Amino acid sequence: MGVTRPSAIVFDLDGTLVDTAPDLAAAMNHVLALHGRRAVPLDRVRHMVGRGARVLMARGFSETGSPAEDRVIEELYGEFLDYYLKNIAAASRPFSGLPGVLSRLEGEAVALGVCTNKPESAAHALLQALDLGGHFGAVIGGDTLPVSKPDPATALETLRRLDADPAAAVFVGDSETDILTARAAGLPVIGVSFGYTEAPVETFGPDAMIDRFDELPAAIEAVLARR
CATH class of the missing domain: 3.40.50.1000 (HAD superfamily/HAD-like)
Structure with missing residues (x-):
């Protein structure tokens, strides 16, 4: 029963x-721009999220050129989180x-x-x-x-x-x-x-x-x- x-x-x-994809995409693309990378379209980002911001940033770098080394991911994560927390519900x-x-x-x-x-x-x-x-x-x-x-x-x-x-x-x-x-x-x-x-x-x-x-x-x- x-x-x-x-x-x-x-x-x-x-x-x-x-x-939340619009704000996650904005934060990721902000960090990518800081490192001279192109932006990733929102529709693509929707298929990249779900395993945490560190994985998202790693995927963003792989998507836009050479992958980020493991030692760099923590720096990227910090940059991502700093921007994201200031804009967490801008478009979510x-x-x-x-x-x-x-x-x-x-x-x-x-x-x-x-x-x-x-x-x-x-x-x-x-x-x-x-x-x-x-x-x-x-x-x-x-x-x-x-x-x-x-x-x-x-x-x-x-x-x-x-x-x-x-x-x-x-x-x-x-x-x-x-x-x-x-x-x-x-x-x-x-x-x-x-x-x-x-x-x-x-x-x-x-x-x-x-x-x-x-x-x-x-x-x-x-x-x-x-x-």
Whole structure:
């Protein structure tokens, strides 16, 4: 017999809750320009994000010429973060329908958390800038724990801080990293089709897919019923 009601929903952030690609692209292209590189188009950047800013900068350099040496990546990351934190919500916006579905879930006493590879301070800053911070009882960033996604400890710590039963929780994300995190944590996972990924997220085998946030409540009910 399946679970009838969720204890908690754990969301990825970039590409799941918020369309952050424009600001991530601006920060990456700012750093590329500092080093004499050309800009990477936004549509291309959408397929490059999802594994953290260090990987994004490494990919940006490989995309625009010779790859950056490992010893240089930390410098590039610092330049990226300095610009990004000053412009974190210049063009980033919640995906359509998000505020309504968050309010609905809260009204049903479902705990909400964020599990992201973004630095925790940046995740909090973004959520606050977009008036979303009050919805989430826990935020785990890529630097909160000694490990980051896809290590299952990230999702499980999010649930621990929410005081939520993992047996009735669901993960929502847009990437292979999110699918792997949820699987390793033993959580059903819903993929969103509108996020950032190198390949369509459905190819990684989520338990359900949504194209819009108004489809999320039904998808949650469906995946929990199969538990």
